[in-house]
Amino acid sequence: xxxxxxxxxxxxxxxxxxxxxxxxxxxxxxxxxxxxxxxxxxxxxxxxxxxxxxxxxxxxxxxxxxxxxxxxxxxxxxxxxxxxxxxxxxxxxxxxxxxxxxxxxxxxxxxxxxxxxxxxxxxxxxxxxxxxxxxxxxxxxxxxxxxxxxxxxxxxxxxxxxxxxxxxxxxxxxxxxxxxxxxxxxxxxxxx
Numbered sequence: 001x002x003x004x005x006x007x008x009x010x011x012x013x014x015x016x017x018x019x020x021x022x023x024x025x026x027x028x029x030x031x032x033x034x035x036x037x038x039x040x041x042x043x044x045x046x047x048x049x050x051x052x053x054x055x056x057x058x059x060x061x062x063x064x065x066x067x068x069x070x071x072x073x074x075x076x077x078x079x080x081x082x083x084x085x086x087x088x089x090x091x092x093x094x095x096x097x098x099x100x101x102x103x104x105x106x107x108x109x110x111x112x113x114x115x116x117x118x119x120x121x122x123x124x125x126x127x128x129x130x131x132x133x134x135x136x137x138x139x140x141x142x143x144x145x146x147x148x149x150x151x152x153x154x155x156x157x158x159x160x161x162x163x164x165x166x167x168x169x170x171x172x173x174x175x176x177x178x179x180x181x182x183x184x185x186x187x188x189x190x191x192x
Contacts, residue, residue, distance in 0.1 A: 111145040
């Protein structure tokens with residue numbers, strides 16, 4: 001979404017892309033006296049960003065499902081603010097595949113949808129061993145797809161964490177019995 005001050009796509013990254021990656025479409029271009037940074041294919045144009053924010057502004061969820069996301073959209077600055085971890089979780093699991101379906105190139109949308117479905121699947125009520133094994137193979141492929149799309153600066157330990165979450169599911173059991181969202185939501189309700 002190219003949020004000012006939050007993006008990891010800057011000129012230093014573009015120079016690193018030229019040195020370490022095979023992303024020809026993301027390398028900086030020298031125009032005589034100045035260096036230009038071409039728009040990455042995963043960055044939405046401003047008018048499309050506004051379209052996504054308008055859509056988020058119009059969303060309504062049932063009570064107790066998620067926060068009123070429309071209150072958390074700042075149309076002037078084109079950004080989301082004040083979202084709790086559960087809201088980001090809902091955004092990641094359900095809204096990303098819907099919001100960017102027709103807006104991003106198919107390869108990028110497919111990778112984002114696969115990571116979204118991965119989180120949805122590990123949070124499901126029923127998991128069997130065969131499903132976990134299939135998820136283990138698919139998440140490695142999905143992270144590789146993400147590495148082919150995004151610059152190296154995007155990846156830190158958090159982006160590689162999903163590979164290890166399945167081991168945690170095997171050892172600790174279903175995720176919904178161990179997460180902290182009910183306690184966070186209780187804090188919100190008490191604060192109101």
